[in-house]
Amino acid sequence: MVLARDLDPSASPLDYYGYELRRLREAAGLKQAQLGDIIYCTGSLIGQVECTKRVPTRDFSERVDAALGTDGHFSRLVGLVLRSVLPTWFQAYAEMEAQATFISTYQAQVVYGLLQTEAYARAVLATGMPDRLDELVAARMERHRILHREKSPMVWVVLDEGVLNRPIGGREVMRSQLAHLLSFHENRWVQIQVLPCSAGQHAGLIGSFNALRFDSDPEIVYTEDLISGHMTANPDVVREASLRYAHLQAAALSVEDSAALITRVMEERYGEQPEPDGRDMAQVVVQR
Structure with missing residues (x-):
């Protein structure tokens, strides 16, 4: 077992x-169990974090800062920790994403990561690396912080209609996820359009892609394959991605019509569905 005193901080x-x-903690004269009592967790959890057996969350870090009077030290550090949890090939993209001033993305399979609820993200990530699921979910939620900072990036999302109808995580998870998308409707910095199935063949048939723009650096296009991601600032690729994205936006529903479609799918596909005899499904489940 790795002991905290054996750790190399570098x-x-x-x-x-x-x-x-x-x-x-030791400078404050506290044992693990004592600190745990103060921040409402077990001393065992404190020990696991100290020995790198558990990845700390932002909430944990904020409570530790308050308990130890460390002036946000752990709250600042946890961002680096959670980013380091991401797959190695994704870490560079996450750093660039956090610096972008404009993000545009077309998503053919799932909701864009920055707009995923925790339950939806958990269901998506469970298909890949379940052994590190809690860490990966926490890292994905940490990425969302860029949407709430004072100078948040402009985010323009085009979702294939199939994303709305794919029941990832089940009905309740999907209903909450679509409600979360609708919560951005009045947010001027986040615009969501849906590409309807009726569009037929379209410029996004090659698959999902993201484009990041910056105040002074070259624009970047990001794509993923089966096992890794790829970033490029090649002008020809950036130009092609921009052209394809313009065509996708033109073929997609307006922001208003997209919100109406999301609402309709949320209610009709993922709303409460009564049993044939009129009883509420939830009541039937409780009685079983």
Whole structure:
């Protein structure tokens, strides 16, 4: 078993976090169980974080800062920790995403990561690396913070209609996810359009892609294959992606009509569905 005192704080952000937690906890004269009592968790959890057996969450970090009076030290550090949890090939993209001033994306299979609810993200990520599921979900939720900062990026999303009808996680998860999409309707920085199935052949048949724009750096196009992601600033690729995205936006429903379609799918496909005899499905489940 790795002991906190054996950690090399320069090995990784997680090692540094565990090292600092032990150092500052002991400087405050607290045992693991005592700190756990203060922040409403077990001493065992404190020990697991100190030994890098568990990845800390933002909530955990904020409570530790409050308990130890560390002036946001762990709240700042946890962002680096969670980013380091992401697959190695995705980390560079996540860093660029956090710096972008304009993000445009076409998604053919799932809701764009920045707009996913925790339950939806968990269902999506469970298809790939379930052994690290909690860590990956926490890391994905951490990415959402860029939407709530003072200078958030403009995010323009085109979703294939199939994304709305694909019941990832089940009816309740999908209903909450679509409601979450609708919550951005009055947000001037997030615009969501749906590409209807009736569009037929379209410029996005090649698959999903993202484009990131910056204040001073070249625009980047990002795509994924089966096992990794790829970023490029090649002008020809950027130009082709911009052209295809313009065609996708033109073929998609307006923002208003997209919201109406999302609402209709949410109510008709994922709303409460009574049993044939008129009883509510939830009541039937409870009685079984």
